[in-house]
Amino acid sequence: MKKLVLLGASGSIGLQTIDVVLQHPSDFVITGIGVGRNIPVLKDILSKIEVKYVSVQEEEAAAELKKEFPHISFFHGDEGLIEVLKQADYDVLVNALVGFTGFLPTLYAIEHGKDVALANKETLVVGGELIKKALKKHGRSLYPIDSEHSAIFQCLQGNRRSDLKKLIITASGGSFRKLSREQLKDVTVEQALAHPNWSMGAKITIDSADMMNKGFEVIEAHWLFDVDYDDIEVIMHDESVIHSMVEFRDRSVIAQMGTPDMRLPIQYALTWPDRLELNEEELDLSAIGTLHFRKPDLERFPLLRLAYECGKKGGNLNAVMNAANEEANLAFRQGKIPFLMIEEIVSEAVRSVEFREIRTTEDLLEANNWGREFALEKIRKVNE
Ligand code: MG
Secondary structure, X not given: OEEEEEEOOOOHHHHHHHHHHHHOOOOEEEEEEEOOOOHHHHHHHHHHOOXXXXXXXXXXXXXXXXXXXXXXEEEEHHHHHHHHHHHOOOOEEEEOOOOHHHHHHHHHHHHOOOEEEEOOOHHHHHHHHHHHHHHHHHOOOEEEOOHHHHHHHHHHOOOOHHHEEEEXXXXXXXXXXXXXXXHHOOOOHHHHOOOOOOOOOHXXXXXXXXXXHHHXXXXXXXXXXXXXXXXXXXXXXXXXXXXXXEEEOOOOEEEEEOOOOOHHHHHHHHHOOOOOOOOOOOOOHHHHOOOOOXXXXXXXXXXXXXXXXXXXXXXOHHHHHHHHHHHHHHHHHOOOOOOHHHHXXXXXXXXXXXXXXXXXXXXXXXXXXXXXXXXHHHHHHHOO
C-alpha cells in the first residue's frame, strides 16, 4: 500500500489522480491533500476519500471547514501545503500544483526523504538545478506525470542511457495551431481555452496555445533525463497519439502511444516499474488512420525558442521567464492584455533582467519576484 499526499487535488490532474487511486483501493491511499479556493470540489473530494490533513488557500475557509469536518486538521496558505507534508504519513508526494507555488513543496518532500510524482513542471523549469542537487543528496527519485516525460520514461525502460541519442517531444500546437500570427492578434480567451486534443486546466491550456508549455517541457526533459538541449527535439504532431519518442545511437526510435488521457502517466508514475489495469479507452489506431508530423515554426512560436535560450543559459532566466509568464498568462485570461502580449512581456522580462546564478532558494525567490513585478508593471501600463 503506497501512501500519497496530493497537492493540487481539485485541479484536472488532482481529480484524475483521485480517480486512479479509487480504481486501486488496495494499492494506494491518500493521507493528505492541498487545494486552492475551490471549496465545493474539495467537499466533493472529502465525500469520496478519507484524509486526515487538508490545506486550503484562505484562512477563513479553513476555519469554516473545521466546523463541518471536525476530524480533519485544516491548514491554509502556501505554508499550509508544507504543513500537510509535515503532518501526514506518506511515501510519495503527488505534486499537481500549478505554477511556482509547486517548487517549495517538491523541495521539502525530497529533503525529508520522500519521492515525488511530478506534474508541476514549473518546479523543474525554475529550480531544476536545486532539485537535482537535493535528489542526489537525499537519494530520492522524481517520477514524471507530464505525458511527454512519462512517454520518454517508458521508452527508456530496458535500455542503456549511454545508448541514448536524443529525445523527441511531440507537440499538438494548442488551440491556435491553424492560425497565422496576423490572426492571433484578436483571439479571445474562450478560443484559447478550446484545446483540440487534451482537456486540461486553464493556465496550461493557454501555455499550450503559445507553446510556452512546450518550451517548459524541453527544460523539464533536460533536468529529468540529463540530456543536452541540443539533443532535445520538438516535433509537431496533430493527433496527440504519440506522446513522445527517444532515438538511440543505432537510429532505432521508440515511441509511446495512447489516448490523450492523463490517468495513464499518473498511474505509471505511482506504479513504476509495475503496471496495473486502468479503466480507460482503448487506442484505436485504425479509427485514427493517419498521423501527421512537421517541424515547429519558431517564428510563429517565439516562446518555444526563448525557452531553449533560457534553458541553455540557465541562472535566473528560467525563473524570470516563468514568473513573467504566470502573470501574463493570468492577465490574458482576465481580459487585461491581448494574447500576443503574453510573449512580448515574457521576452522583455528575460531580456531586461541582469543575469545571476541560482545557488539558493532565496536566489530563486528573488528571481521569481523580479519576473512577477516586471510583468505586473507592464500589465498595469496597458490598463492605465
Ligand atoms: Mg505535457
